[in-house]
Amino acid sequence: MSVDVVWSHEVDGYLDALGRGDRGSALDQVRSLRADGHDVPDLIRHLLGPAQLRVGELWVSDTWSVAREHAATAISESVLTALAVEREREVRPSADAPRVVVSCVEQEWHALPALMLAEHLRGEGYAVSYLGANSSAQGLVRHVHELGPSAVLLSCSLSAFLPLARRQVEAVRETGTPVVVGGSAFDADGHRARVIGASAFATTAFGTRALLESLPSAVPPAPPLTHPGADEAYTVFGDRETLADDVARILVRSLADDPAGVGDDEAWLQVLDDQLPHLVGSVAGALITDDPTIVSDALDWAEIVLRHRNAPAATGRALRQALLEALHDLPVATRLMIGSMGQTDRPA
C-alpha cells in the first residue's frame, strides 16, 4: 500500500529543487516517495511528467533562463536514471521478456520523454534497451541488428526533426522490425505517424503495452513517400541553418522599416536566433508529414515565446513574411506558408 500524498504539493517541492539545480534534494524526495510505496510509473505520471511541463512553461514565459531549464531537465533525467539503476538491482527482467528498443530521433535532445517511456515499459516487464538522446540512425540500426527486438519505439519532440524520424522509420522497417513513434511532434490522431510509415503511434506511455502486443511480428519495408513536398522536406531540412540566416536578415530589415523598430531590449533576438533553425525545420516537418498545421502551430508558439521577451508586436507577421520570402524557390513550401497566413497578409 502506498502512503497518500498531495501530488500538487510534491510537484511544487520537486520543481523548487530543480530550480535551484539541487539534484540531491530532488533525488531524496523521489526516493522517499518510492519508499512510501509509489512505483516508478506512478512517479513519472504524477511528479516528473507534470514538473517537466511546468519547466517548459517557465522557460516560455521567460521566468527561467534557457540554462536553468536545461539544468532542470538534466536533473530529472539523472534522477530517473538513478531510480532505474536502483530498480534494476531489485528486479531483473525475466529471460523470455519481450525486448524493445527505445530511442530518440537523431539530433533530438529531449531525452526525458523517451527515458520515461523506457522506465514505464521496464515496469511492465519488458527488456528495454534505451539508447538515449542523440542516437544516430546508424547506431539505432546497429542495435536493432544486434538485439533483434520485437519493436523499436522512437520518440520525437520537435516537429523540425520529423524528416529524420521518417529516415529512421525507413531504416528500422528495412530490418523487418515494427516501429512505434510517439512524442509531441506527432498529432493526437496519428496522421503524421501514418504518413511517415510508422507501424503504430503511441499517444502516451500508459497504453503502450496493449499497443505493442497488437503489432505484427515482422513488417515489410516502408513504401516510398509520394505526396507533393516529400522531396522538398529534405531540401528545407538540409538547408535549415542557411535558411534561418536568410529569415533573420529579412526579418530585421523589415522591422527596421517599421516605426517601432526592433525595440530596445534585444534579448528576443538571441532567442529568435536559437529558435529559427527549428522554425524553418518545422516547415520541413510539415512537408514530410503533409500536415500544414505544424507550421501554424510552430509560428503561434514562437510568437508567444517572443512576446514574453518583449519583441515588437509586428514580429509575428514579419516572421511569416520573411519565411515566405526565404522559401520562394520551393513551390510546395511557398503554398504551405501562404496557407498559414491570415487573409489580409497573403500576397496578391
Place this chain on the structure above:
Amino acid sequence: MSRTTDPRTPGLLEPAAERGAQERLQQASDRAAYLARVSRGLSGAMHTDRAVDLVLEMLVGPLVDWAQLTILDRREHLFRSRSLDGADDSARLPADEIPPGSSLARVLSTGVTDLVMVPDGADTDSPSLVSAVPSADLRERLTSIRPMDLLTIALSARGTTYGALTIAQRGGHGFDAETVAFLEDFAHWVAVTLDTTRALAESRRVTAVLSRELTPPQLPVLTGVEFATYYRVAFEQEALGGDFYDVHGTDEDWTVVVGDVCGKGVEAAVLTGKVRQAVRTVCLVDRDPARVLDLANRVLLTGSDETFVTAICARGRRVGDGLHLEIAAAGHPEPLVVRADGSVEEVAVGGTVLGLLEESRYSSVGLDLGIGETCLFYTDGVPEAPGHRSRFGDDRMRELLEATGACAVQAQVEGIAMALSAHLSDRAHDDIAILAVQASEVR
C-alpha cells in the same frame, strides 16, 4: 494502424500444367514478382529471429496456410511456426530428440526435399505429423487445418544444411511437382539470406566481446564525488573511438584519466585500451598522476604503435569537506573549474604528448574543490566541433558553464552536450569526450 496481410495472390501455387499458355505465362511472371518482393523484404533483415519472422509473414497467407522454420543452433533445434490466423508458436528441442528416420531428420541430413502424406483424420500425435513436426506445441495448430501433405525443404548454404522449411495447405490441398519446384526456389532465396544473418551473428558476438573492453566503462559510485560524462564517436558505424576516459580507486583515493589517441575508429580504440590498462596497472603501485603519465609514456614508447596520445590524469582525495585533486597533463586541453559562486576558471597544467619523447617528464598541479564545485575534463573534439558559422570554441564552453552556474554536475555536462549537438547538427566531427568531477556531500 492494424495488421495488414496481403490478400492471397491468386493462382501462385495452383497447378497450371493443364491451363493455356497465356495463364502459365502470367503465373510465371507473378511468381517472379513475388520472389522479387520477398528478396526486397528480406534484404535489410540482419538478425536471425527477425528474418525468420519476415519469411513466415511473407509465406503464410500470400502463399501457404501453415509453415514451420527449423534452424540448427549448436546442439539445439529452434522451431518457429505460423498459421493463417497470424498466430506464432515457438519451440526448441535438443538435437537428439529428433528421431533419426523422421522426415525432418532426413531432410536435414540429405538436403533433399521430402513429402509426407497425412492420412485423413490424423490427430496431433499421428506419426506422419510427428515425422515432420517433432514439437507437440507446434502440431496443435497444424492439426486443426487438416493438411493433406507436409512438404519439407532443406535450407542450405556454405555447403551445409542448417535448417528446413516445412509447409502445409488446408484440408484437401497438396503439392504438385511444379509447385514443389517453385517452393524450392523460394527456399533457396530464403536460405542464403537466413545464413547471412547467422554468419553476422557469429562475427557480431566476437566483436561484442572484443569491443566491450574498448568502450567507455560504467563509472564506479564513490562517496563524496559525483561524475558526469558525455561521449560521442566520430565513426558512428564502428561505435568505437580514439577518445577515452576511466575512473578507478576507492572512496578515499581515486584516479580519473581522460585522453585522446591520435586517429579514429577501431585502430585508435585498440590503443585506448592499452593506455587505460597501463594507467590502471601503474595506479596499483602509485597514484601520483605525474608518475602515472611518466610510465604510460614509456609503455607507449616500447610499443610498435607510431601514434601519439594526449591525456590528463587526476588523483582525487577527500580533504575536510571537499576534494583535493592533483592533476598532470600530456598535451591535453586544460580543464575548467566551476566555483561555488558560478565563476569559471582554467587550470594551468601542461606537458608533452605521450608516446613521443623518451625524456618527457610530467609534473602535477593541485586543485581544491569545495562541495558543489566542479572540475571538467574534455578532449579537443569539443572546442574543435565544426558548426554552421564557426567552431564550437573554448569561449563557448566557458559561457555555457557560466550560464548554468553552480548546480548538479549532470546538468553542467548536459548543458554543453546539448549545445554541442545543436552546433554540430549532422556535420562530421572528431571523437568527443567530457568527464566532470564534482565534490559532493558525504551522505
